[in-house]
Amino acid sequence: MENRKKIGLFFGSFNPIHIGHLILANYILENSDMWELWFIVSPQNPFKDKKSLLKDHNRLDMVQLAIKNYPRMRASNVEFLLPRPSYTIDTLTYLQEKHPDLSFSLIMGEDNLASLHKWKNYELLLEKYQIIVYPRIFGEEKKSDYLQHENIHQVKAPIIELSATEIRNMIKSGKNTRPMLPPEVFEYLDGSSFYK
Numbered sequence: 001m002e003n004r005k006k007i008g009l010f011f012g013s014f015n016p017i018h019i020g021h022l023i024l025a026n027y028i029l030e031n032s033d034m035w036e037l038w039f040i041v042s043p044q045n046p047f048k049d050k051k052s053l054l055k056d057h058n059r060l061d062m063v064q065l066a067i068k069n070y071p072r073m074r075a076s077n078v079e080f081l082l083p084r085p086s087y088t089i090d091t092l093t094y095l096q097e098k099h100p101d102l103s104f105s106l107i108m109g110e111d112n113l114a115s116l117h118k119w120k121n122y123e124l125l126l127e128k129y130q131i132i133v134y135p136r137i138f139g140e141e142k143k144s145d146y147l148q149h150e151n152i153h154q155v156k157a158p159i160i161e162l163s164a165t166e167i168r169n170m171i172k173s174g175k176n177t178r179p180m181l182p183p184e185v186f187e188y189l190d191g192s193s194f195y196k
């Protein structure tokens with residue numbers, strides 16, 4: 001019988017964190033036996049376009065601002081300190097060794113599950129960790145073969161189809177993004193030149 005405290009890990013670049021992320025995180029905390037949910041801010045990925053990617057610490061700052069009134073959410077910079085590119089299995093292994101008293105699960109959209117077979121050591125990841133999968137509207141017609149796996153748990157979280165890319169584009173063209181961002185994140189960006 002598992003009696004370690006459960007922690008849900010939500011990985012992303014959070015460039016910036018938006019209300020889609022926050023609504024999902026809150027839904028999972030309120031509808032599961034998770035003790036806490038940790039946002040793992042991914043560092044600048046050398047394989048991705050860096051042009052509009054803010055520095056690691058700016059994205060971490062925004063996550064911290066967004067969750068300051070959510071005591072069961074935390075922001076983690078663990079991947080800033082690990083070798084790059086960051087592979088999820090390596091981060092999970094590191095965290096599990098550092099916190100043997102905690103039990104980590106991965107939170108993932110259906111879109112990411114569809115490409116899980118391309119991830120580093122995905123079989124090990126599936127075997128050792130629980131994965132919570134939430135719905136996304138995405139192009140892939142075929143549902144993942146792993147949906148039936150015993151370590152995959154589907155949740156019916158509401159789908160708020162916002163993307164950070166859309167928000168960055170709106171800021172660039174001078175449009176109002178206030179309703180899409182946590183208020184503290186809106187203020188942080190509004191007073192800066194980021195994405196403009």
Ligand SMILES: Nc1ncnc2c1ncn2[C@@H]1O[C@H](COP(=O)(O)OP(=O)(O)OP(=O)(O)O)[C@@H](O)[C@H]1O
Pocket residue numbers: 011012013014015020021024108109111112159160161162163164165166
């Ligand atoms: N609206 C949303 N609702 C729930 N999950 C989301 C939403 N948007 C993105 N995610 C998921 O959150 C994680 C982190 O997202 P990420 O930082 O890549 O945001 P994004 O909005 O997809 O960014 P970008 O548009 O820059 O690619 C990813 O696993 C992604 O699939």
Ligand SMILES: O=C(O)c1ccc[n+]([C@@H]2O[C@H](COP(=O)([O-])O)[C@@H](O)[C@H]2O)c1
Pocket residue numbers: 011012013042086087088089112118119120
């Ligand atoms: O470990 C891997 O091989 C791996 C491959 C692709 C993506 N990921 C993780 O999935 C997270 C979301 O990926 P993406 O491409 O939707 O930004 C990202 O933060 C990575 O931590 C991990």
